[in-house]
Amino acid sequence: MDISLSGLSWELKGYWPYVPIKEKSMETGQTLQGVTDWIPAKVPGGVHCDLWRAGLIEDPYFGQNSLKCEWVENRWWMYRTAFPGTLDGTDLTKERAILIFQGLDYEAEVFFNDESCGSHTGMYTPFEVDLTGKIRDENRLVVLLKGVPQEMGQIGFTSRTFTQKSRFNYKWDFSTRLVNIGIWQDVKLHLRKEAELSELHIDTDFADGKGKIFVSALAEDFRKESGRGERKQDLAVKLTVEGPYLCESEDVAALKGMARDGQKARAAAGGEKPSVRVSLTVPVKDGRIDETLELNAPALWNPNGCGLPWLYGVRMELTEGTAAGGRVLDSMEKKTGIRSLAMAQNEGAPEGALPYTFVVNGRKIYIKGVNMTPLDHLYGTVTKEQYSHLVTAMVNAGVNLVRVWGGGLIEKEEFYDLCDENGILIWQEFIQSSSGIDNLPSRRPEFLRLLEETSVWAVKEKRNHVSLAVYSGGNELMDAPDRPCGLENETIAMLLEIVRRYDGRRPFLPTSASGPREYITREKGVSHDVHGNWRYEGNPGHYELYGQSDNLFHSEFGMDAVSCVKSLRKFLPERSLRPTPMTGDLTWQHHGEWWGTYYRDCGIFGPIEKTPENLELFARCSQYMQSEGLRFILEADRKRAFHNSGVIIWQLNEPWPNASCTNLIDWYQEPKTAYYQTKRAYEPRHVSLDYRSLTLSGKTSMDVYVENDEAAFSGRIRALVRTLSGETLQEETLFLQVPENGSVCAGRVTVEPREGEELIFITLLLEADGETVSENTYLFGTKEQEVLSPLRKTPGRVELVRYSAGELAGGRMALSATVRNAGTRAVLDAGAELAGEGYALLGGDNDRVLFPGEERTFHFLAIPKRCGGFSQAQNSGGAPALKLHWL
Structure with missing residues (x-):
């Protein structure tokens, strides 16, 4: 008790x-x-x-x-x-x-x-x-x-x-x-009871149609100490497995209900499973039990997007004697999922490369990941609702893995429970990180003692979570500049031994990144798991670097952008509410010194005057470039599946409010445009364009790819080439067969801008099963400098056509907004955000290109805020109001 x-x-x-x-x-x-x-x-x-x-x-x-x-x-x-x-x-x-x-x-x-x-x-x-x-x-x-x-x-x-x-x-x-x-x-x-269970270890596997649940625990006998005299009966443990259950959060369920019909049907597939209950009693031997339970044709735990995350309840009762009805002295309960887990070599990997392809239930999983930071500087104040919102945002964006970064925390148990329940794999790092001047793991005796103590505790504490997929020795540990530490490093070797001893089955990576080189490079054959970069590399440099990379895994990279203006107003003084380079304002510098985008954005969209009236323009330009740059990296890596087996964006969240940073969602739970661009890039069936510059110089041909996480299918791609006014210059159709769980080049689109045309939009529509399953619009210009500046010659205008709000359980609100482009030019990132406080907003879609006269309906879930710490953001009820935005 x-x-x-x-x-x-x-x-x-x-x-x-x-x-x-x-x-x-x-x-x-x-x-x-x-x-x-x-x-x-x-x-x-x-x-x-x-x-x-x-x-x-x-x-x-x-x-x-x-x-x-x-x-x-x-x-x-x-x-x-x-x-x-x-x-x-x-x-x-x-x-x-x-x-x-x-x-x-x-x-x-x-x-x-x-x-x-x-x-x-x-x-x-x-x-x-x-x-x-x-x-x-x-x-x-x-x-x-x-x-x-x-x-x-x-x-x-x-x-x-x-x-x-x-x-x-x-x-x-x-x-x-x-x-x-x-x-x-x-x-x-x-x-303390008369006898107690401790050191629980649950693991599972699946092979040949059978699920196995491995259970071990210590059984400590205190009956003599408790005053009951000598032990009269031996101890036994009754094991009961019951299930399966679905424990996805109500927020996740509500968001899945907003999906397109085809997505909804696939998400619900296998949603009914017969319940089973298996029990057996085993004697305690030498103070412990080790037992394996088998289930025929179990419901499997699957990562997000690959099926449902079915769980089983495991109950252990420590009893006196093996006979039925023996007195129960202690009990423990835990949820687990049945799944197989392995790491396989990447296709065409260089000799000596570590395996980076995750294989779950016998199927390769392309990792669509995010890195997370601690949710707050004061991590003791973080509420369960904040963790739940973060995991819900992952599920909604199609994320299937989160990297718990080594410079942050070993998180609270409730976070790992939420990942179990919602199908999010976990890459868990031990508490070590780079430091810039040197990045070599410490060998100080006091550090090694504490690292060993913490790591043993962490493995024992987290190993029972079905979501835990891989351990890593830490973040960016290097024995020389740009050279990651390997398993031969003494500190890393100690951690590997801890994992082998106290877990025994899960994979271990020496550090992130790993392999011959730390950072992404144009050099061929040396990019295994790489990091970088974290900023836009310019036009065309950005597209040349990432478009030609041959990395096997990309576990950290990002793009920076200014936060939503609504958020900026909460933590910047009035004098700072204007566009600025970081060096131009000490308060901006204090809230994101490394991540100034002013000169980048002016270089793409033209000069932005540093007046308060232009703050919204600055934020929208900045967020567009974050989403554009990030989309290209995600698509460039994913089209190479499974030579490249995954991406992990830096970063999903932030621990305090930054004026500008590489996060997708800010400290106030406001998503940036890049969050929805990531959601589209992570969709199960995705169409993408491979290009090398935002500038179209004459006749240009570009490859079209389809990336597919699901079964093979046949379909077609419609490619529309349009002007800023929405005029269609050309339309092409590509028919294709898409292989199961892979990518394919569907063909090429050739574009030759009309003379005098400064901006060109290319929209790709992937159609299958009688519906559009993926839509992707790209914007190009014909200028070498300030390539997208013609967009600002004419103001855009978006209006709200219809809006509805309906109450759901738990104070949630289902919102629907139909918007129309009421102007004469196409607008970028047309969408909506909440005007007031008290709710966090997540949508099935948002921030889309909208052509003149075009309407689009967005569906959102408004989730009541229950935050701790300095935010103390609480919901007071009432229907939330929406504010439209666009560029």
């Missing part, structure tokens, strides 16, 4: 370092005071947020306020609470009670009833204190956090790292310096 102490009344007080130990001045004998009074605190949480709620610091996410908060990490902080000897009807004074802190960040000493219970270092490994016989009628609990270690940020020396503290807090390109300190996970009392 566990009793949470997190909901107790907690208080917090700050001190100068060491003052709580000394208490009184040796010179005067006076009691040494704190730097704050006692203030209310939330557990789990973070010190900064408690200080903000108490009015002791300003919102660190507004303007440059985070600079004013850096004193917080240089103080010691004391939490205190009290509780009676009886909680939840249980007399704790008579129990064997273990106090468990699941996340102390970072160095702590714990006091119970004024006595020290010991010290702890490390934010991931739990700290346990045996309180048996120490609990009184009234009890005081104090936690002293001794500042934060001075660890490396993004720029530094990996070889000198010495902690297992999340490093992004110390300043990264997408974050500020705001180093968390506090109790970031649950605090509880565990009341």
Whole structure:
């Protein structure tokens, strides 16, 4: 039995370092005071947020306020609470009670009833204190956090790292310096039973029509210690497997309901499965059980887009004796999925390359991934609803894998549960990352000890999740510039041994990237898993670099863009609400120094005057270029399946509000245009154009590709070449047979712009099964410089034709908006966003090219916000209003 102490009344007080130990001045004998009074605190949480709620610091996410908060990490902080000897009807004074802190960040000493219970270092490994016989009628609990270690940020020396503290807090390109300190996970009392199950390990496999569930656990016998005398009966474990179940979130279900009919039918395929229940009882031998259960023709767990993520419940009951009706001493329950998992060599891979092709249930899976950062600098304040929204956004975009980055967190259990339930594979990195000056894994003894402790804990904690697909030693670890570490590195070899010992079946990659070269290059035969780049490489440089790459896997790359103006207004002061290069405004620089796009965007769309009236124009131009550049990378890699076996975009989210960054969704849960471009590029059947420049210089031929994750099909492609006014200059039809789970070149489209025509649109429509299954529009110009600037000669105009809003369960709203291009020229990224607060918006589609007179209907799900931390964004009800946007 566990009793949470997190909901107790907690208080917090700050001190100068060491003052709580000394208490009184040796010179005067006076009691040494704190730097704050006692203030209310939330557990789990973070010190900064408690200080903000108490009015002791300003919102660190507004303007440059985070600079004013850096004193917080240089103080010691004391939490205190009290509780009676009886909680939840249980007399704790008579129990064997273990106090468990699941996340102390970072160095702590714990006091119970004024006595020290010991010290702890490390934010991931739990700290346990045996309180048996120490609990009184009234009890005081104090936690002293001794500042934060001075660890490396993004720029530094990996070889000198010495902690297992999340490093992004110390300043990264997408974050500020705001180093968390506090109790970031649950605090509880565990009341020990007469015997208990622990060290659970569940794994599954599927072969020859049979599913296997492997279960092992320790069974610890405390009956003698509990006062019941000598053991009279041996222990046994009753195992029960029941299912299958679908546990997809209601948000995911609602969004799937908005899909096109064909997509909806495919998503629902196999949606009915007969229920099964299998039980057996096995004796405990040498303090443990190891058992395998078999199921005939089980419902399989599938990654998003490849079927449904069926789960089975596994229940274990620790009993006295093997006979039915034996007394149950302890029980555990866990959901798992049945699937096979392997890594295979990529097609045509160079000799010696690692395998990068994920094979699930015997089928190759093209990875359509995203990298995630922690959701907030104060990760203890992140709510389950925030995790749910992030995973829902992944599912909606067609993502099938998320990389949990080594400079961030080993996330909370609820995130991994959500990935299990919604079919998102996980690439889990251990807590190591590059530092720029050197990137060599640390060999400092204190670091290796903490890394081993944390990694053993992480593998044991996360191995039971069916979504966990691969471990990686860390982010961008290199033994020389541009040369990733391999398995021969001593630190990497230690992690591999931990995975083999405590997991045993999952793949392990030495680091991300891996292979001969770290970064993408034009050189042939050396790009295995590569990183880069993160910015637009110019016209035509961008298209030449990515269009000619022969990488096997692309686990990190991105494109930057300015955030939505609605978001900018929340954290930028009035004087900064204007277009600017990063060097032109210190507040912009503070919120995204590396990611200025002003000169890039002016170089494509023409000069943008730095006035407040042009902020929306700047944001729209910036977001268009992010989506254009990102689309090309995704399509250039995917058309080479399975020589290239996957892409992982940097990055889906951000831990604080950036004015400009490489994220697809901002801190306020507002999607950028690139989110919907990614959703289209990740669709199961996708049509794309292969080109090498945005500038059409005379007659130009371009290949047309179809990428397909599904069964083979026959179809046709209609290619429309149109002008800015919407006039159709040419139309071609390509007929094709598309192979199962692969890509094919369908033919070529040849375009010769009409004299005087400055902008040309090419729309590709893939038709199959009686419907348009993919639509993709590209914009080209005929100028060498400021290639898309003619778009701005005439203003565009989009109007709302129809709007409806209907209530769904849980306060959600189903929105439908029909928009029309009411102007004389085509517009880019015509779509909608929420005008107000309280909801997060995700759509089946958004941000499309719209030609004059054309109408399009968008369907959205408005999800009530339930955010923690400095946002505190809550939903107060009422129908949300939409605001149209376009370029």
